[in-house]
Amino acid sequence: MALDISANPIGQPVDRIDGRLKVTGGAPYAYEHRLERAPAYGVIVPATIAKGRVRAIDAAGAEAAPGVLLVMTHRNAPKQPAFGPPRASARFARARPYLGDDRVRHWGEPVAFVVAETFEAARAAAALVTVEYEAETPALGLERHLKAAYAPETINVGMKTDTSEGDFEAAFAAGPVTVDATYHVAQQHHMALEPHAAIASWDGDEVTVRTSAQNVANTRKALAATLEIPLEKVRIMSPYVGGGFGGKLGMRAEVVLAAFGARALKRPVKVAQTRQQVFSNVGHRPEAIQKVRLSATRDGRLTGVSHEVWMQSSPIEEFAEQTASSTRALYGAPSILTRHRLVNLDMQGGEPVRAPGEAPGLLALESAVDELAHKLGLDPVEMRILNDTQIDPEKKVPFSSRKLVECLREGAARFGWSDRPKAPRERRDGPTLIGYGVAAAIRPNYLGPCAATVRVAEDRTVRVRTDMTDIGTGTYTILAQVAAEELGVPLKAVTVELGDSRFPVSPGSGGSWGAASSASAVLDAARKVKAEMARTDEARVFEATGSVKGMRETQSYKDFSQYCFGAHFAEVAVDEDTGEIRLRRMLGAFAAGRILNAKTARSQMIGGMIWGVSSALFEEAVVDPRFGHVVNGDLGEYHVAAHADVPNVDAFFVDEHDDKANPLGAKGVGELGICGAGAAVANAVFNATGVRVREFPITLDKVLIG
């Protein structure tokens, strides 16, 4: 059986195939699925102390309230396995008990769960639950607990906690030009538009949970472990995800409590965390202090780079953001020292937040590099090019591809970098000072083990299935593009089905590995189907399962160091009277292997850049050390960039095909855009004002004081 060969769809700027569904309300998000049976509605009651125990709960008022079906507390919650030690190898798959005991480990931890006939009734009843606490003194405040810092066994993704190449201290002592600067990055939150939500329904001893998960397989394992039921009895569906950013990698309270409620009531139960609850129940990017030291020759060659990090963690669950990890590979200095330390505070633990490690780490490192260039009187673009390396200084192997220099040069040309103000306070426009800034981007390229099936029907329509998720990135579309191209069918002949634990297992969306991993598996499946079709003239259904091995089992990830690269260029205006910083324009140049869809990939880069701007200028969750809560825990006061803050943000890709990465030559793009973006803005603020703010976010008061 032969197929038509149409134009190659891979790489084309194809509109999202699910775009129309999304804008017309046809794509159900977690809270919106309609089941045959009307659901009951669950509302979580959060703890209002940071540490202690629940001495008494008076649920009588809630239980007697109209429409209430169930009030669950630690006294009547099902027995669950203990959470266990703060470290676990497969942390997203482990059991995660809720209402398991009377302990309160952090502000906002669920202490009760109310289910009623309507959402309004459940919320009203939840307000009637009164909790008496026996409060203990919590450890809060990173700086005041620095003495308790410890070195974790490893940092996130199993990376080394500390590394040391060469003799940094000797290099630093020898100078001749050095920078020694300490940066502070604030606690930040994912703030996905769609809050964490779940609908659970039981059929006998089998539970189905429709939720908003980045990784279906892990959510399934975690729920099975928590409920202590076999994996086969759990089905997770997550067809559409309204943003994840790392906050939906692991299962959270809404999934477990919905499952409990639905089992107890023998009807579906739906639960969503409120915006305020999302600030204390799904993890965050931990607050961190970063000390960066650089030494260089007078002509700008780095002789030593050191990056030491102290960050908040939690005694409940350890999370060590790999903040200094990009420093191990970005520049070719003969001595590189990195170190991570954790400080346990009585708060929820940290979690990956878009580009964990790289985003906050590059904010500090790329600011310090700018400080050095300024001290040396060098063009910061040229100084970065001077320190480029084609060999990974840590792993001592070549990069699979590394086009940092091309990104810097092409980006500089397109941005008009040569026209930059050479010295701070050099350029004005009315009452504002104008500044330009640059920063490099680097982000590891990962590949996860993934499987997918491709089925070609008799009418030559194609169906792709994997439990991979589309968290707004465009997965549906790129997988259709890959299948269409390989099978030579029109794009509209391909249907992609995602996010169901009955489908072949993927690594999910996270770590920017989703596109490369799932597209490689689909490619493999499509090739198998094609081969089978070539062997016969029969008109029948063809189906094959394809897969790709993860990077740990792939030789090219041992022989080569795999990263994506980029360069950001930003222009800001700073009001000299008020200190207000406004981005004027920004351009990102990126090298990320073969681009599967020019449109959705560019959108991701721009989205990442915008978050970089936001993290450098706005985002700060303020924890009140008297209470332990995020004071500004809503979108009115936790400021993310508004449209007016991000005019004229553009991105482009330099041509690249990385044949060491995977059969498609593609690399991850989801996190690359935020990496270094904030530092470009910070460096532009310095170029405008001559004020170096090392405490992020750079708010106007810090500029005025400087």
Add this chain to the structure above:
Amino acid sequence: MTPFTYERAIDAAAAARAVAERPDAAFIAGGTNLVDLMKLGVARPKHLVDVSRLKLDTIAESEDGGLFIGAQVKNSALAADARVRGAYPLLSRALLAGASGQLRNAASTGGNLLQRTRCPYFTNTATPCNKRSPGSGCSALGGFNRIHAVLGASDACIATHPSDMAVAMTALDAQVRTVTGDGATREIPMSGLYRDPAQGPEAETVLTHGELITAVRLPPPPPGRQVYRKVRDRASYAFALVSVAAVVDARDGQVLGGRLALGGVAHKPWRVSEAEQTLGAESRPEASFAAAADAALKGAHGYGANDFKIDLAKRTIRRTLADAAGVSS
């Protein structure tokens, strides 16, 4: 949210009566603030009287050459009105600097004046707050008080009034018209609408329970150029750290007089007559602007995270007055 009953009033007097009759009743118009507070458990009215459909949604020219603005005129409609844009650009600009397009489409003129503070300890029922729960203490003292007051505050409460519109109306000498539960009407100057927090922060205005704002009357605009300048942490959808409403009457480089009101710095729009008197009192405009800034911030006191507001306010006043006067600083 506590369950509540709801009625739609047929006229202003009936609405006022309906609320006055029940201590647990409240007016609702656009609901852009009240509904949020109800969801958070901060406001718990048992009965809502909807005034949004009362025929109070017109803007009319008054006999004295001013404007008569119905309390139910939406913020977006008020900002877009040609008469407002022409004669009171200060008001139009202030409105457009506030909230978001969607919120302005729903928010009413009367409701805007009565919106509650955005102090995050007020909106969180788990933390002490004298405004929400009298006698429980002020968590903003010693807490995160970046958006809090530096003028007119008391140890009982350091919250700010969040409105931009009210700042412009204060500078424009607006009068607030009301009707009470017993049918009496009165007119309150903007400068007399808000109570000092030292008198008990739980009551923010001089309005009695059941007293409904029916209109805002603007006298003819003062002479001079009007400028509203809002300084905030992001370019849109953020409350003012400091805002300045300025009207400056300047001719041939000479400042003859003007008006000045501040937002984001106190429990009410802050207007200081001594500051206005300096306008035109000095021969050099820059000197009079600096004197006005100092006079406006007289007695200012920071609480830690908001200390910067004092200097920021002075800088913004000087600059805004200069812009209004058409002299570059």
